Every structure is written in C-alpha cells, then in structure tokens.
Amino acid sequence: MARIPESELILNPDGSIYHLNLLPEQISDTIITVGDQDRVARVSRYFDSIEVQVAKREFVTHTGYYKGKRISVVSTGIGTDNIDIVMNELDALVNIDFMSREALEPEDRIALKIVRIGTSGALQEDVPLGSHLATEYALGLDTLMQFYPLMETGYETEIAVNMQLALGTGFLPYCAKGSDILREQIGFDMIHGNTITCPGFYAPQGRLLRLQPKIEEVIQKLSAFRFEEVRFTNFEMETAGIYSLGRLLGHEVLSLNAIVANRISHQFAQNADQTIDDLIVKVLDRI
Ligand code: R1P
Ligand code: URA
Structure with missing residues (x-):
C-alpha cells in the first residue's frame, strides 16, 4: 500500500487525526x-463508565461502556460536508496505520x-x-457524492433520476440503501422509511421565511414522489x-430519526427531547 503524505492524512502533534482529534485506540468499532x-x-450519561472525552470544533467524542459493550458517541455537526470529514476520519482511525501511513490490506480492514x-x-x-423512523433508502440533494465514484445499484439510480425529474433540478441526486441487518436488529419496531438529505434547512426543505424557495412546492413534490414501492x-x-460513504468505505450504517416536525400537518413537537431520549435508550439496548 502507498504511503499517504502528511498533507492528505493530517495528524495533530499528539498523533491524533486532524478534526476529530482522536487516536486510534480512543474509538470503538461500534459508533453512534x-x-x-x-x-x-x-x-x-447512560454509560456505566466513560474512558475518553475529546472535543474539537463541533466534533465531540465520548467512548465508554454500556452494559459491558464499548461504544463511541461522536457528534458530526450539521450537513454532509461534515459527514465527509467524520466518515473519512473514523475510517482512517481503524483502517490506516498512522505509523506507516499506509491503508490496511483488505483482509485486515475493520467494518465499523x-x-x-x-x-x-x-x-x-x-x-x-x-x-x-429507520431509514432504508436515503436520497441526497447535496453535491457530496459528485466528488466520489458512486456505487449505486440500478434501482437506486432510477430513484435518483426520477427525483431529478420530479423536482426539475439541474443536478442528479444520489441514492444509497443502509444496512438491512442493522435496521432489523435496531429499528425493527420503528417506522420503516426513506429519507431525503437536504443541503440546507430553509429553502432546500421548502421553508419560506423572507426568501422565496426557487423550487416551487418542494414539500408537495417530495411528499407525492413515488418510484415503485419507494x-x-x-x-x-x-x-x-x-x-x-459507508458503502464506499465498507462500514455497516443505519440512520434513525426522531420525528420532531411534520411538514404536511404543519406541526412541531413540544416534547422533542423525550422523543430523542427514548430513541437513545432503544439504540443503546440494541446496538
Ligand atoms: C437541523 O436542525 C439538524 O437536525 C437534524 C438535521 O439532519 C440537521 O443536522 O439532525 P440532528 O438533530 O442530528 O442535528
Ligand atoms: N431536522 C431537519 O433537517 N428538518 C426538520 O424539519 C427537522 C429536523
């Protein structure tokens, strides 16, 4: 494997990875x-013990034990630009040797x-x-995956192409399925859904404050979209x-959503914190 230069795999003076500020031994292979x-x-706060607490910018990590299981919790901040950093750096922590600066051989790689x-x-x-809600397919309306070789199935590409037609965007969205195994293990009693990932909270999600969204009736279009059973x-x-990125890097990924707003009935939850706490406990018990 080729040596990855200092400018590409950036390590802090203490040997930790650039943004997450973590050393390889500070994360578990099970990550929330x-x-x-x-x-x-x-x-x-539900852990029996916390062994690592690291923070840099919006990236805060706690690693500890919950009922004997070692788990890391990492904050990503908002948006897929941050996801690019978090997914690549988590992967580097387990699949690149920081001493030799070489990626591990395929047979030695760890699937997080x-x-x-x-x-x-x-x-x-x-x-x-x-x-x-547990997400099966996710469709991205952002540009992150314009910069990576896509590994879509034909079915996923058809979903993306049909969404482009439905919204009339000048760009092609992208689509990927999460882990069926994790969805069955952790999300078995949750609503089975498919999720749109937006590159913003306001116009990209059809919210009108003082600026008019360019795509008219985006909520209605997203809500009415159908492709086969999706x-x-x-x-x-x-x-x-x-x-x-989970698929490209070879990790098992699942997204679980606490529904705090309904854009069709125009409601926002009064007890969002409780919904999130309930989801946290479910995940900790099942992961
Ligand atoms: C927007 O308010 C944020 O909330 C949702 C969106 O994905 C976005 O990050 O997720 P989090 O609650 O995990 O931040
Ligand atoms: N997060 C979002 O991105 N949108 C919502 O409406 C609620 C939470």
Missing part, C-alpha cells in the same frame, strides 16, 4: 453519531457499525410527531452522505 454536540453527553441518532421532519401525514417519509441533513 449525533448532529448536536450536546447530544453526546445525553447518550453517554455506525448508527445515526438524529432529528428529522416528516413528509407524510401518517408519520406522526414523536415517532422513531416514497419518501422524512428529511434531514446527513443520512445520504453516511449511507453512500
């Missing part, structure tokens, strides 16, 4: 990601288990506030990046 850095402690616990807005009336149930800002 959350958007909000304050949510990391809301997960780790990565589960997102995030908040999300519903796109269908029958997805209630306060529910938990309809989109909710949107947020990270899942498609996690699913697509």
Whole structure:
C-alpha cells in the first residue's frame, strides 16, 4: 500500500487525526453519531463508565461502556460536508496505520457499525410527531457524492433520476440503501422509511421565511414522489452522505430519526427531547 503524505492524512502533534482529534485506540468499532454536540453527553450519561472525552470544533467524542459493550458517541455537526470529514476520519482511525501511513490490506480492514441518532421532519401525514423512523433508502440533494465514484445499484439510480425529474433540478441526486441487518436488529419496531438529505434547512426543505424557495412546492413534490414501492417519509441533513460513504468505505450504517416536525400537518413537537431520549435508550439496548 502507498504511503499517504502528511498533507492528505493530517495528524495533530499528539498523533491524533486532524478534526476529530482522536487516536486510534480512543474509538470503538461500534459508533453512534449525533448532529448536536450536546447530544453526546445525553447518550453517554447512560454509560456505566466513560474512558475518553475529546472535543474539537463541533466534533465531540465520548467512548465508554454500556452494559459491558464499548461504544463511541461522536457528534458530526450539521450537513454532509461534515459527514465527509467524520466518515473519512473514523475510517482512517481503524483502517490506516498512522505509523506507516499506509491503508490496511483488505483482509485486515475493520467494518465499523455506525448508527445515526438524529432529528428529522416528516413528509407524510401518517408519520406522526414523536415517532422513531429507520431509514432504508436515503436520497441526497447535496453535491457530496459528485466528488466520489458512486456505487449505486440500478434501482437506486432510477430513484435518483426520477427525483431529478420530479423536482426539475439541474443536478442528479444520489441514492444509497443502509444496512438491512442493522435496521432489523435496531429499528425493527420503528417506522420503516426513506429519507431525503437536504443541503440546507430553509429553502432546500421548502421553508419560506423572507426568501422565496426557487423550487416551487418542494414539500408537495417530495411528499407525492413515488418510484415503485419507494416514497419518501422524512428529511434531514446527513443520512445520504453516511449511507453512500459507508458503502464506499465498507462500514455497516443505519440512520434513525426522531420525528420532531411534520411538514404536511404543519406541526412541531413540544416534547422533542423525550422523543430523542427514548430513541437513545432503544439504540443503546440494541446496538
Ligand atoms: C437541523 O436542525 C439538524 O437536525 C437534524 C438535521 O439532519 C440537521 O443536522 O439532525 P440532528 O438533530 O442530528 O442535528
Ligand atoms: N431536522 C431537519 O433537517 N428538518 C426538520 O424539519 C427537522 C429536523
């Protein structure tokens, strides 16, 4: 394997990876990601013990034990640009030798288990506030995957092409499925959904404050979209990046969504914190 130069795999003076600020021994192969850095402690407060607490920018990591299982919780901040950093750096921590700066041989590589616990807005009336939704397919309306070789199935590309037609965008969205195994293991009693990942919270999610969204009736178009058995149930800002990069890097990935808004019935949850806490406990017990 080729040596990766200092400018590409950037290590801090203490040997930790550039943004996450972590050393390889500081993460578990079982990882929970959350958007909000304050949510990391809301997960780790359930741990029996915490052995690592590291923070840099929006990337906060706690590693500890929950009922004997070693788990890391990492905050990603908002958006797939951050997901690019988090997925690549988590992968580097387990699949690149920091001493030799060489990627591990394929047979030595570690497949991480990565589960997102995030908040999300519903796109269908029958997805209630306060529910938990496990994502099967994620469709990205952002440009992250323009910069990587896509590994889409024909079915996923058809979903993406049909969404481009439905929205009339000048760019082709991308689509990826998460881990069936993790969905069955952790999300078996949750709403089974498909998630749109947006490159913003306002116009990209059809929110009109003072600026008029360019795509008219985007909520109605996303809600009405159908391709074979696929309809989109909710949107947020990270899942498609996690699913697509997870596939390219060889990790098992799942996105779980606490539904805090319903954009069809125009409601916002009054008890979002409880919905998130309930989801955290479910994940910790099942991961
Ligand atoms: C927007 O408010 C943020 O909330 C959702 C979106 O994906 C975006 O990151 O997830 P988190 O609650 O995990 O941050
Ligand atoms: N997160 C989002 O991205 N959108 C919502 O409507 C709620 C949470």
